[in-house]
Amino acid sequence: MLFPRERKVPSSMVGISAKLKEFYMIDLHTHSLFSDGVLLPSELVRRAEDKGFSAIAITDHIDISNIDYVIPQIVKACDELNKYLGIFAIPGAEITHVPPETIKNLAQTAKELGAKLIVVHGETICEPVKKGTNMAAVMSEIDILAHPGLITEDEARIAGERSIYLEITGRRGHSLTNGHVASIALKTGARLIFNTDAHEPGDLMDTEEALRIVAGAGIQGDEAKKVFSSSKKIVDRIRNNYV
Numbered sequence: 001m002l003f004p005r006e007r008k009v010p011s012s013m014v015g016i017s018a019k020l021k022e023f024y025m026i027d028l029h030t031h032s033l034f035s036d037g038v039l040l041p042s043e044l045v046r047r048a049e050d051k052g053f054s055a056i057a058i059t060d061h062i063d064i065s066n067i068d069y070v071i072p073q074i075v076k077a078c079d080e081l082n083k084y085l086g087i088f089a090i091p092g093a094e095i096t097h098v099p100p101e102t103i104k105n106l107a108q109t110a111k112e113l114g115a116k117l118i119v120v121h122g123e124t125i126c127e128p129v130k131k132g133t134n135m136a137a138v139m140s141e142i143d144i145l146a147h148p149g150l151i152t153e154d155e156a157r158i159a160g161e162r163s164i165y166l167e168i169t170g171r172r173g174h175s176l177t178n179g180h181v182a183s184i185a186l187k188t189g190a191r192l193i194f195n196t197d198a199h200e201p202g203d204l205m206d207t208e209e210a211l212r213i214v215a216g217a218g219i220q221g222d223e224a225k226k227v228f229s230s231s232k233k234i235v236d237r238i239r240n241n242y243v
């Protein structure tokens with residue numbers, strides 16, 4: 001098991017945890033069965049609501065082949081769920097394993113189709129993501145560069161300047177470079193965000209689990225608080241413009 005559940009949060013986090021639990025139970029990178037997740041959007045969102053989340057983004061994998069189909073379905077589901085549930089469901093997309101040259105246009109198309117949050121599947125060291133993906137992502141109109149692997153300082157600096165968040169991930173494998181991502185972000189001023197990249201119900205994490213992973217990447221105290229308030233900031237922006 002990646003993070004023993006019985007372990008307590010680090011002492012520097014005590015006190016922060018309760019507050020964050022109340023306000024920032026948010027996950028902005030998850031998958032439904034519209035890509036390789038196992039749950040329908042309705043069940044994914046309901047399970048997150050039941051776990052105490054205030055917001056969740058469904059960011060299914062897309063490329064040119066399925067973008068026209070997947071995004072409108074997710075938009076339809078989120079619009080319906082938002083009428084009835086106490087959690088805010090955000091329709092998003094994760095641009096995945098596409099030629100880097102096409103990322104900019106796909107991000108634009110995804111937005112036109114109604115996606116409110118654009119994630120790019122970054123250069124994780126555990127998949128053969130095409131070199132140049134991180135750079136193309138931070139040069140595009142996107143929100144989050146997920147699991148960016150051995151991201152360079154230049155890429156991180158551009159992400160910071162363009163208000164694109166770099167992801168600390170709870171996903172095993174992708175999480176191997178969390179420490180590197182965190183240290184480059186702290187050095188360059190890029191902003192960090194925590195997501196689970198959930199594909200099944202057991203992947204959704206509460207704030208204490210998330211805090212342990214963020215602490216494991218070397219981020220504690222105020223810096224950790226910032227990671228979680230970033231999610232809240234993004235959600236507030238989307239909610240204010242949600243029609």
Ligand SMILES: [Zn+2]
Nearest residue numbers: 031036061199
């Ligand atoms: Zn996946």
Ligand SMILES: [Zn+2]
Nearest residue numbers: 029031094197
């Ligand atoms: Zn993902």
